[in-house]
Amino acid sequence: MMDDFKVTEIIFGPQHPGIHGNFGTRLELRGDLVYRARMVPGYLHRAFEKLMEQRTWMQNVAIVPRICVPDPDVNEMAYSMAVENIMGLEVPDRANYIRTIILELSRISAHLMGLGGIGGAIGLYTLPMWTNGDRDYILDLFEELTGGRVYHIFIWPGGVRWDIPDNWPRKVNKVLDHIEARLPEYYSLFFESKVTDARLKGLARFDSRWAVDHGVTGPNLRATGLEVDIRRMEPYAAYEDIDFKVITRKEGDGLARTLVRWYEVRESIRIIRQAVEDMPSGEIRAKTPPPLAFMVPPGDHFARVESSKGEYGYYVVSKGGKFPYRVHVRGPSFTHGIDVLEQILPGNEISDVALITGTLDVCPPDIDR
């Protein structure tokens, strides 16, 4: 019966307003239902892993944040953690607290961008305007602290680049107050809308068993009811000393994934407030060799960080000397952006393709690297 239908092939992206980033999807459609989906990554491939083998350890710090545009700091963190572990460096407490603030600010900004993307995909264009407008306040904070709005290159092996300015925590609190006051407005705009219910409820549902088998991590896995968070399971930075809740939902559908992100913004605000409050004084960087003579003894380490999209890992191999021997980046989208999407898209309507990609928060740069 189905064979009587005409199969239409559509190249969805990278030049489509609904697609997330430079990413292509080859869809075979029967009517408006997806029959087969094939992901086409590679539009952002800049051979970072190869390039990093030919750059010094410290030059690489400037390369890694480019791997994930909306959430760049996790790259610096994971790379630094791997290098520190091989070198046996002890990071000072104050640096760990500053790192925590940076990482959580980055998480909020990435979640706001992701929420806006989902709003755009259902035709609610007010939400991306609001979230991106509020995200800009966070970028202002980053600009003041690091000099860069998008790529900060602030977390270094051994600590952070410099100390926070005196009035910066006050500005952080002001921005957090603003975003916290805005969150209920996002909620009533987006989650209380009937369109959201109709579009997101039951969308691309999977359970925790399936998700673990397919390598889904982060908020997407927590939306299936599993309480897993690398900040809790293998604490890094200052997360061990900070009280926070791991947000989970039971449903495992598009709405649950979006809600997890919304609640995580609130939780991140709590984490930053605690880190600002409890910030110890002291050094901000361990003693490291000068950048031009930065050598790392032979060894290897896999460092993992909880990013806004899932598990971010850096496997760094050193054979001694001025350059890394191999750096392998495990991006969260590498699993749920290719194989998972190819399996859950069939059977959905073409109008939901961009939405499913959005609720999974696929970030194409970390697939391509």
Place this chain on the structure above:
Amino acid sequence: MVEDSYDLTKRKDERSGEYVPEDIPAERAADEVLKKVPGAESRKRKDGRVELNVPSTSIGSVMSEFKRMGYDHFVALTCIDLIKEDMFEMVYHLWSYGARTHVYVKTNIPREDPSIESVVEVFRTAVTYEREIKEMFGVDFPGNQRLTQFILEDWEGPPPMRKDFDSIRYVQDKFDIKVRNPKGLPPKWTKEGGK
């Protein structure tokens, strides 16, 4: 012999049908694997994790052993080109959500005509990693049905992530940069052809 309670089929909570992570520390899991796989060696690392060196022929059984013991998150698969030893080192990163431990499973394969059994049957996640390594290192994975072109489109050169691939030499040979007339491109895309 591993007790029956580690059986994967029993790990689903009967009432709610939800996934319950298993809790077996890495040292114990590695010991179980060492008993079953001849030629395997384990090593305690200074980062506190467990590293296991196994023969490349037994990688499939090692993976299913670990999965049975709760190491069901396949984190990543890394290929390292050990050009001096004339080997490729494959590193399988596994993580247990229950025990919260990480295991490195390492195996070496010869650099000449490299091939290693696919672990897609055990860990579905491996499918994309193997696809990428096939393209970037030229390692073949018999058993993986999805080893199609991944990132490199219209690629004719050798696998680019190998250590003996010289990026600058390749670009100079393939593209004539000075006259901005890349040899490999169709004439309509070049400066002269666009006139």
